[in-house]
Amino acid sequence: MESLAEHSDSLQAELLDFNLQLEQRVAERTAELEEAYHILEKMNENKSVFINLMAHELRTPLTVIKGHAQMLQSLISNMNNEIVERFVEGLVKGAERLEALVNSTLDVAKIENATLNLTQRSVYLWELFEPIEATYRKVLDARRLTLTVQVADLPPTLADAQLLHRTFDEMISNAIKYTPDGGQITVKGEIDAAEDVDAGETSFLHITVADTGIGIAPDHQQLIFEKFYQLGKVEVHSSSRTNYQGGGPGLGLAVARGIIEAHKGRIWVNSPGHDEAAYPGSTFHILLPLKVWEIEKHKD
Numbered sequence: 001m002e003s004l005a006e007h008s009d010s011l012q013a014e015l016l017d018f019n020l021q022l023e024q025r026v027a028e029r030t031a032e033l034e035e036a037y038h039i040l041e042k043m044n045e046n047k048s049v050f051i052n053l054m055a056h057e058l059r060t061p062l063t064v065i066k067g068h069a070q071m072l073q074s075l076i077s078n079m080n081n082e083i084v085e086r087f088v089e090g091l092v093k094g095a096e097r098l099e100a101l102v103n104s105t106l107d108v109a110k111i112e113n114a115t116l117n118l119t120q121r122s123v124y125l126w127e128l129f130e131p132i133e134a135t136y137r138k139v140l141d142a143r144r145l146t147l148t149v150q151v152a153d154l155p156p157t158l159a160d161a162q163l164l165h166r167t168f169d170e171m172i173s174n175a176i177k178y179t180p181d182g183g184q185i186t187v188k189g190e191i192d193a194a195e196d197v198d199a200g201e202t203s204f205l206h207i208t209v210a211d212t213g214i215g216i217a218p219d220h221q222q223l224i225f226e227k228f229y230q231l232g233k234v235e236v237h238s239s240s241r242t243n244y245q246g247g248g249p250g251l252g253l254a255v256a257r258g259i260i261e262a263h264k265g266r267i268w269v270n271s272p273g274h275d276e277a278a279y280p281g282s283t284f285h286i287l288l289p290l291k292v293w294e295i296e297k298h299k300d
Protein backbone atom coordinates (compact mmCIF):
# COMPACT_ATOMS: atom_id res chain seq x y z
CA MET A 1 0.00 0.00 0.00
CA GLU A 2 1.18 3.60 -0.86
CA SER A 3 2.61 5.38 2.16
CA LEU A 4 1.42 8.88 3.11
CA ALA A 5 4.79 10.35 2.13
CA GLU A 6 4.64 8.67 -1.30
CA HIS A 7 1.09 9.92 -1.81
CA SER A 8 2.07 13.48 -0.95
CA ASP A 9 5.06 13.28 -3.37
CA SER A 10 2.88 12.15 -6.23
CA LEU A 11 0.33 14.86 -5.45
CA GLN A 12 3.07 17.48 -5.49
CA ALA A 13 4.39 16.16 -8.80
CA GLU A 14 0.86 16.37 -10.26
CA LEU A 15 0.47 19.91 -8.95
CA LEU A 16 3.78 20.93 -10.47
CA ASP A 17 2.81 19.43 -13.78
CA PHE A 18 -0.57 21.19 -13.64
CA ASN A 19 1.12 24.52 -12.86
CA LEU A 20 3.50 24.09 -15.79
CA GLN A 21 0.63 23.35 -18.12
CA LEU A 22 -1.27 26.36 -16.80
CA GLU A 23 1.69 28.67 -17.30
CA GLN A 24 2.14 27.37 -20.82
CA ARG A 25 -1.56 27.93 -21.58
CA VAL A 26 -1.41 31.48 -20.17
CA ALA A 27 1.72 32.19 -22.26
CA GLU A 28 -0.01 30.87 -25.41
CA ARG A 29 -3.16 32.92 -24.79
CA THR A 30 -1.09 36.04 -24.05
CA ALA A 31 0.80 35.61 -27.32
CA GLU A 32 -2.52 35.19 -29.19
CA LEU A 33 -3.96 38.30 -27.55
CA GLU A 34 -0.83 40.31 -28.33
CA GLU A 35 -1.04 39.27 -31.95
CA ALA A 36 -4.74 40.21 -32.11
CA TYR A 37 -3.91 43.56 -30.51
CA HIS A 38 -1.18 44.25 -33.09
CA ILE A 39 -3.56 43.35 -35.92
CA LEU A 40 -6.21 45.70 -34.49
CA GLU A 41 -3.65 48.44 -33.99
CA LYS A 42 -2.53 48.09 -37.61
CA MET A 43 -6.15 48.11 -38.81
CA ASN A 44 -6.84 51.25 -36.77
CA GLU A 45 -3.75 52.89 -38.25
CA ASN A 46 -4.84 51.92 -41.78
CA LYS A 47 -8.31 53.30 -41.08
CA SER A 48 -6.88 56.65 -39.95
CA VAL A 49 -4.61 56.83 -43.02
CA PHE A 50 -7.57 55.99 -45.27
CA ILE A 51 -9.85 58.62 -43.66
CA ASN A 52 -7.09 61.20 -43.92
CA LEU A 53 -6.38 60.43 -47.60
CA MET A 54 -10.06 60.36 -48.44
CA ALA A 55 -10.70 63.74 -46.80
CA HIS A 56 -7.73 65.28 -48.63
CA GLU A 57 -8.89 63.88 -51.97
CA LEU A 58 -12.44 65.16 -51.40
CA ARG A 59 -11.24 68.66 -50.66
CA THR A 60 -10.07 69.49 -54.19
CA PRO A 61 -13.29 68.74 -56.13
CA LEU A 62 -15.30 70.22 -53.28
CA THR A 63 -13.47 73.54 -53.56
CA VAL A 64 -14.31 73.59 -57.28
CA ILE A 65 -18.01 72.82 -56.65
CA LYS A 66 -18.28 75.45 -53.91
CA GLY A 67 -16.45 78.09 -55.96
CA HIS A 68 -18.63 77.54 -59.04
CA ALA A 69 -21.82 77.46 -56.98
CA GLN A 70 -20.89 80.78 -55.36
CA MET A 71 -20.10 82.31 -58.77
CA LEU A 72 -23.44 81.09 -60.06
CA GLN A 73 -25.12 82.64 -57.01
CA SER A 74 -23.68 86.07 -57.69
CA LEU A 75 -24.48 85.76 -61.43
CA ILE A 76 -28.17 85.06 -60.85
CA SER A 77 -28.58 87.51 -57.96
CA ASN A 78 -30.33 90.13 -60.15
CA MET A 79 -32.33 87.72 -62.30
CA ASN A 80 -35.29 87.90 -59.92
CA ASN A 81 -35.96 84.20 -60.28
CA GLU A 82 -36.80 82.97 -56.81
CA ILE A 83 -36.86 79.28 -57.71
CA VAL A 84 -33.44 79.29 -59.36
CA GLU A 85 -32.07 81.33 -56.44
CA ARG A 86 -33.41 78.78 -53.96
CA PHE A 87 -31.84 75.88 -55.87
CA VAL A 88 -28.48 77.60 -56.07
CA GLU A 89 -28.63 78.56 -52.38
CA GLY A 90 -29.20 74.88 -51.58
CA LEU A 91 -26.17 73.99 -53.69
CA VAL A 92 -23.95 76.52 -51.90
CA LYS A 93 -25.17 75.46 -48.44
CA GLY A 94 -24.70 71.77 -49.25
CA ALA A 95 -21.15 72.42 -50.46
CA GLU A 96 -20.42 74.43 -47.30
CA ARG A 97 -21.71 71.66 -45.03
CA LEU A 98 -19.69 69.08 -46.90
CA GLU A 99 -16.61 71.27 -46.61
CA ALA A 100 -17.13 71.65 -42.85
CA LEU A 101 -17.50 67.86 -42.56
CA VAL A 102 -14.32 67.19 -44.54
CA ASN A 103 -12.42 69.76 -42.44
CA SER A 104 -13.68 68.22 -39.18
CA THR A 105 -12.62 64.77 -40.39
CA LEU A 106 -9.14 66.10 -41.14
CA ASP A 107 -9.04 67.76 -37.70
CA VAL A 108 -10.00 64.52 -35.98
CA ALA A 109 -7.18 62.75 -37.85
CA LYS A 110 -4.74 65.49 -36.78
CA ILE A 111 -5.90 65.30 -33.15
CA GLU A 112 -5.52 61.50 -33.16
CA ASN A 113 -1.98 61.68 -34.59
CA ALA A 114 -1.16 64.56 -32.22
CA THR A 115 -0.22 66.71 -35.24
CA LEU A 116 -2.63 69.56 -34.51
CA ASN A 117 -0.32 72.59 -34.61
CA LEU A 118 -1.23 75.56 -32.46
CA THR A 119 -0.43 79.08 -33.67
CA GLN A 120 -0.65 80.90 -30.36
CA ARG A 121 -1.06 84.54 -29.45
CA SER A 122 -2.75 86.52 -26.69
CA VAL A 123 -6.47 86.07 -27.33
CA TYR A 124 -9.40 87.94 -25.75
CA LEU A 125 -12.60 85.90 -25.68
CA TRP A 126 -14.73 88.83 -26.83
CA GLU A 127 -12.75 88.80 -30.12
CA LEU A 128 -14.00 85.28 -30.75
CA PHE A 129 -17.62 85.81 -29.77
CA GLU A 130 -18.23 88.94 -31.85
CA PRO A 131 -17.98 87.13 -35.23
CA ILE A 132 -19.85 84.11 -33.81
CA GLU A 133 -22.78 86.32 -32.77
CA ALA A 134 -22.78 87.90 -36.22
CA THR A 135 -22.79 84.49 -37.95
CA TYR A 136 -25.81 83.26 -36.01
CA ARG A 137 -27.74 86.57 -35.72
CA LYS A 138 -30.23 85.62 -38.45
CA VAL A 139 -31.09 82.19 -37.08
CA LEU A 140 -31.20 83.51 -33.48
CA ASP A 141 -33.72 86.16 -34.49
CA ALA A 142 -35.77 83.76 -36.59
CA ARG A 143 -35.97 81.30 -33.67
CA ARG A 144 -36.46 84.05 -31.00
CA LEU A 145 -33.40 82.78 -29.13
CA THR A 146 -31.57 85.15 -26.79
CA LEU A 147 -27.78 84.95 -26.83
CA THR A 148 -26.08 86.75 -23.92
CA VAL A 149 -22.30 86.89 -23.88
CA GLN A 150 -20.53 88.17 -20.73
CA VAL A 151 -16.80 87.83 -21.37
CA ALA A 152 -15.69 91.45 -21.84
CA ASP A 153 -13.84 91.73 -18.50
CA LEU A 154 -11.68 88.65 -18.85
CA PRO A 155 -7.90 88.73 -19.31
CA PRO A 156 -6.53 87.34 -22.59
CA THR A 157 -5.07 83.86 -22.74
CA LEU A 158 -2.28 82.44 -24.90
CA ALA A 159 -4.14 80.36 -27.48
CA ASP A 160 -4.76 79.55 -31.13
CA ALA A 161 -7.48 82.07 -31.98
CA GLN A 162 -8.77 80.20 -35.03
CA LEU A 163 -9.06 76.87 -33.22
CA LEU A 164 -10.71 78.44 -30.15
CA HIS A 165 -13.12 80.23 -32.44
CA ARG A 166 -14.09 76.83 -33.93
CA THR A 167 -14.65 75.41 -30.47
CA PHE A 168 -16.95 78.18 -29.29
CA ASP A 169 -18.69 78.28 -32.66
CA GLU A 170 -19.46 74.57 -32.15
CA MET A 171 -20.81 75.21 -28.63
CA ILE A 172 -23.11 77.98 -29.83
CA SER A 173 -24.22 76.08 -32.91
CA ASN A 174 -25.11 73.06 -30.73
CA ALA A 175 -26.92 75.25 -28.19
CA ILE A 176 -29.00 76.66 -31.06
CA LYS A 177 -29.69 73.18 -32.46
CA TYR A 178 -30.83 71.64 -29.19
CA THR A 179 -32.79 74.55 -27.67
CA PRO A 180 -36.42 75.16 -28.60
CA ASP A 181 -37.56 78.47 -30.08
CA GLY A 182 -37.68 81.32 -27.58
CA GLY A 183 -34.93 79.83 -25.38
CA GLN A 184 -31.82 81.34 -23.87
CA ILE A 185 -28.14 80.79 -24.45
CA THR A 186 -25.76 82.38 -21.95
CA VAL A 187 -21.99 82.57 -22.17
CA LYS A 188 -20.10 83.58 -19.04
CA GLY A 189 -16.48 83.61 -18.01
CA GLU A 190 -14.53 83.94 -14.77
CA ILE A 191 -11.06 83.27 -13.43
CA ASP A 192 -10.55 80.09 -11.42
CA ALA A 193 -7.48 81.27 -9.52
CA ALA A 194 -4.89 78.73 -8.36
CA GLU A 195 -4.81 78.44 -4.58
CA ASP A 196 -1.11 77.67 -4.37
CA VAL A 197 0.91 78.92 -7.35
CA ASP A 198 4.20 78.03 -5.60
CA ALA A 199 3.11 74.40 -5.51
CA GLY A 200 2.74 74.52 -9.31
CA GLU A 201 -1.05 74.97 -9.43
CA THR A 202 -2.43 76.66 -12.54
CA SER A 203 -5.11 79.32 -12.81
CA PHE A 204 -7.76 78.90 -15.48
CA LEU A 205 -10.19 80.91 -17.53
CA HIS A 206 -13.48 79.16 -16.84
CA ILE A 207 -16.03 79.66 -19.60
CA THR A 208 -19.57 78.29 -19.47
CA VAL A 209 -22.05 78.01 -22.33
CA ALA A 210 -25.49 77.33 -20.88
CA ASP A 211 -28.70 76.71 -22.81
CA THR A 212 -32.34 76.06 -21.98
CA GLY A 213 -32.56 73.09 -24.34
CA ILE A 214 -33.34 69.38 -24.23
CA GLY A 215 -30.44 68.52 -21.91
CA ILE A 216 -28.20 65.45 -21.95
CA ALA A 217 -28.73 62.22 -19.97
CA PRO A 218 -25.96 61.47 -17.40
CA ASP A 219 -24.98 58.26 -19.28
CA HIS A 220 -24.22 60.28 -22.40
CA GLN A 221 -22.39 63.21 -20.86
CA GLN A 222 -18.95 61.71 -21.49
CA LEU A 223 -19.77 59.80 -24.66
CA ILE A 224 -20.80 62.90 -26.63
CA PHE A 225 -17.13 63.96 -26.71
CA GLU A 226 -16.26 60.76 -28.61
CA LYS A 227 -16.07 61.00 -32.40
CA PHE A 228 -19.12 60.01 -34.48
CA TYR A 229 -21.31 59.98 -31.35
CA GLN A 230 -24.65 61.64 -31.78
CA LEU A 231 -27.99 61.32 -30.10
CA GLY A 232 -30.24 64.17 -31.01
CA LYS A 233 -33.19 64.10 -33.37
CA VAL A 234 -33.30 67.82 -34.00
CA GLU A 235 -36.68 67.93 -35.68
CA VAL A 236 -38.38 66.82 -32.43
CA HIS A 237 -37.65 70.05 -30.64
CA SER A 238 -36.75 72.72 -33.18
CA SER A 239 -39.18 74.70 -35.24
CA SER A 240 -39.51 73.81 -38.88
CA ARG A 241 -37.73 77.06 -39.69
CA THR A 242 -34.40 75.97 -38.33
CA ASN A 243 -31.59 75.26 -40.80
CA TYR A 244 -30.17 72.54 -38.61
CA GLN A 245 -32.61 69.69 -38.96
CA GLY A 246 -31.00 66.27 -39.00
CA GLY A 247 -28.08 67.20 -36.74
CA GLY A 248 -24.45 66.74 -37.70
CA PRO A 249 -22.12 63.80 -38.11
CA GLY A 250 -21.15 63.75 -34.42
CA LEU A 251 -17.66 65.17 -34.89
CA GLY A 252 -18.07 68.67 -33.45
CA LEU A 253 -17.51 67.93 -29.76
CA ALA A 254 -14.72 65.43 -30.48
CA VAL A 255 -12.88 68.17 -32.36
CA ALA A 256 -13.69 70.70 -29.60
CA ARG A 257 -12.27 68.38 -26.94
CA GLY A 258 -9.13 67.75 -29.02
CA ILE A 259 -8.60 71.50 -29.43
CA ILE A 260 -9.11 72.28 -25.74
CA GLU A 261 -6.87 69.42 -24.62
CA ALA A 262 -4.17 70.57 -27.06
CA HIS A 263 -4.30 73.86 -25.10
CA LYS A 264 -3.86 71.86 -21.87
CA GLY A 265 -7.41 72.72 -20.87
CA ARG A 266 -10.52 70.69 -20.04
CA ILE A 267 -14.05 70.48 -21.40
CA TRP A 268 -17.10 68.80 -19.88
CA VAL A 269 -20.85 69.14 -19.64
CA ASN A 270 -23.35 69.33 -16.78
CA SER A 271 -27.01 68.68 -17.32
CA PRO A 272 -29.77 67.43 -15.02
CA GLY A 273 -30.83 65.00 -17.77
CA HIS A 274 -32.52 64.71 -21.14
CA ASP A 275 -36.14 65.80 -21.42
CA GLU A 276 -37.78 66.99 -24.62
CA ALA A 277 -40.85 68.29 -22.78
CA ALA A 278 -39.36 70.01 -19.71
CA TYR A 279 -36.12 71.33 -21.32
CA PRO A 280 -33.71 71.04 -18.36
CA GLY A 281 -30.85 72.63 -20.34
CA SER A 282 -27.13 71.89 -20.55
CA THR A 283 -24.07 73.80 -19.40
CA PHE A 284 -20.77 73.19 -21.18
CA HIS A 285 -17.66 74.10 -19.19
CA ILE A 286 -14.29 74.93 -20.69
CA LEU A 287 -11.09 75.55 -18.72
CA LEU A 288 -8.17 77.28 -20.42
CA PRO A 289 -4.88 77.75 -18.54
CA LEU A 290 -3.91 81.31 -17.59
CA LYS A 291 -0.39 82.46 -16.83
CA VAL A 292 0.06 84.47 -13.60
CA TRP A 293 1.38 87.46 -15.57
CA GLU A 294 -1.72 87.40 -17.79
CA ILE A 295 -3.91 87.90 -14.70
CA GLU A 296 -1.58 90.50 -13.13
CA LYS A 297 -1.24 92.50 -16.36
CA HIS A 298 -5.00 92.56 -16.79
CA LYS A 299 -5.51 93.96 -13.27
CA ASP A 300 -3.26 97.00 -14.04
Ligand code: ADP
Pocket (backbone or CB within 6 Å): 170, 174, 175, 178, 211, 213, 214, 215, 216, 224, 229, 230, 231, 232, 247, 248, 249, 250, 251, 252, 253, 254, 282
Ligand atom coordinates in the same frame (compact mmCIF):
# COMPACT_ATOMS: atom_id res chain seq x y z
P1 ADP B 1 -23.46 66.70 -33.91
O1 ADP B 1 -24.01 68.00 -33.42
O2 ADP B 1 -22.76 66.78 -35.22
O3 ADP B 1 -24.41 65.56 -33.80
P2 ADP B 1 -21.58 66.92 -31.71
O4 ADP B 1 -20.29 66.19 -31.49
O5 ADP B 1 -21.51 68.39 -31.84
O6 ADP B 1 -22.24 66.26 -32.97
O7 ADP B 1 -22.57 66.53 -30.54
C1 ADP B 1 -22.75 65.15 -30.20
C2 ADP B 1 -24.12 64.96 -29.56
O8 ADP B 1 -24.17 65.64 -28.31
C3 ADP B 1 -25.27 65.54 -30.37
O9 ADP B 1 -25.73 64.61 -31.33
C4 ADP B 1 -26.31 65.84 -29.29
O10 ADP B 1 -27.07 64.69 -29.05
C5 ADP B 1 -25.49 66.12 -28.05
N1 ADP B 1 -25.42 67.57 -27.76
C6 ADP B 1 -24.39 68.43 -28.07
N2 ADP B 1 -24.65 69.67 -27.62
C7 ADP B 1 -25.85 69.63 -26.99
C8 ADP B 1 -26.67 70.59 -26.32
N3 ADP B 1 -26.28 71.86 -26.19
N4 ADP B 1 -27.85 70.17 -25.80
C9 ADP B 1 -28.25 68.87 -25.91
N5 ADP B 1 -27.53 67.92 -26.55
C10 ADP B 1 -26.35 68.27 -27.08
